[in-house]
Amino acid sequence: MLLPPAQTTRSSRQQEEQRRRRGKRVRALACVVSAGPICPAPAASTTTPISIMGAGGRMTEKERELLGRGGAGATFQRSPTDKPPFTLAQIKKAIPPHCFERSVIKSFSYLVHDLVIVATLLYAALVWIPTLPSVLQLGAWPLYWVVQGCVMTGVWVIAHECGHHAFSDSSLLDDIVGLVLHSWLLVPYFSWKYSHRRHHSNTGSLERDEVFVPKQKEALAWYAPYIYSNPVGRLGLLAVQLTIGWPMYLSLNTCGRPYPRFACHFDPYSPIYNDRERAQVFISDVGVLAVSLALFKLASSFGFWWVVRVYAVPLLIVNAWLVLITYLQHTHPALPHYDSTEWDWLRGALATMDRDYGILNRVFHNITDTHVAHHLFSNMPHYHAMEATKAIKPILGEYYHFDATPFAKATWREAKECIYVEPEDRKGVFWYSNKFSAP
Secondary structure (H helix, E strand, C coil): CCCCHHHHHHHHHHHHHHHHHHHHHCCCECCCCCCCCCCCCCCHHHCCCCCCECHHHCCCHHHHHHHCCCCCCCCECCCCCCCCCCCHHHHHHCCCHHHHCCCHHHHHHHHHHHHHHHHHHHHHHHHHHHHCCHHHHHHHHHHHHHHHHHHHHHHHHHHHHHHCCCCCCCHHHHHHHHHHHHHHCCCCHHHHHHHHHHHHHCCCECCCCCECCCCEHHHCCCCHHHHHCCHHHHHHHHHHHHHHHHHHHHHHCCCECCCCCCCCCCCCCCCCCCHHHHHHHHHHHHHHHHHHHHHHHHHHHHCHHHHHHHHHHHHHHHHHHHHHHHHHHHCCCCCCEECCCCCCHHHHHHCCCEECCCCHHHHCCCCCCCHHHHHHCCCCCHHHHHHHHHHHHHHHHHHCEEECCCHHHHHHHHHHHCCEEEECCCCCEEEEECCCCCC
């Protein structure tokens, strides 16, 4: 049927607008990475990139499985950077109301569960492992370190929930539990709580975010190309990050937000904190000092290497997981960063990545695979986060990010591909890059 000219023009405009919007939705970053094809590689001319985004809930579990596979030539669809067509209130409305309810009994049940496992493993280390033949001890001690470190990381996550007031309805109880648990893990609880709160308030901002703030190319050291452009250099850098990266961040603000003067989580007068927070930073220092003195007493009684075997090595595992999990949550070729001309809270909060750690997702209380929901609603208990994530994916659509690449492969890929950020087509929006001129 022939349409009148006015209707024809209107129809053509609507079709053009639909094509334009569709084109924006399917813009892909041709980012070839060493981790491999997202799906079995067909002929180059017929390759269709599979998005790692939520696709409005249309992605199947099979597609998610394929995302974590294979070798060279993967193509990642970049996150949309336009202001989302939904609001935080609309996202919240999609989540069942009970997901925001905190149960002190349920929270303590998870904590007690973890502490019972920690105590059982400690008993095995003190009573059972020393009775084994020397050859068997060589395998038993590393097994103890890894398993104990993973379970203690779960305890760390529960203390992290206390800092977000997600443990119970009582802020005082949350702070008491969080202070005890984090002090045991040599973390200054209130100091971290306040800086971490600012991370959640400024995620994705190049000027104001608090952790894993990427540098622009011109801010890199002169030797950066020599480190990042060869596997040995990258491996050495990862080793440093995973072993001493966490204490360096707490003590020296390494990889943190740039401040006009020296910043340290143990200094109550650090520029990180305001006057109302300084007293609680003192309390955090007292907690860490008390645990440090207890460890000194144990070393005096049982020996330095006894403390190292029983406590220090598992703590190193905890610190390594903490750095790795945080790094992979906020570092990915598909994630943007923003300067002050473009940044807003919602787009920044959505610039995070859910990851799959297999069985460790449960050990870590799903902080790994529900991080997007956590950044949107940080006071939601972890035991509701999976249900909430499923509920918000259809609302978020392309703004939801998930990558099922095995974490070891993803770590190596991100260390190679995500070196610095630079703007491209749109001023104020920055993307990861790894291009250096020949040194």
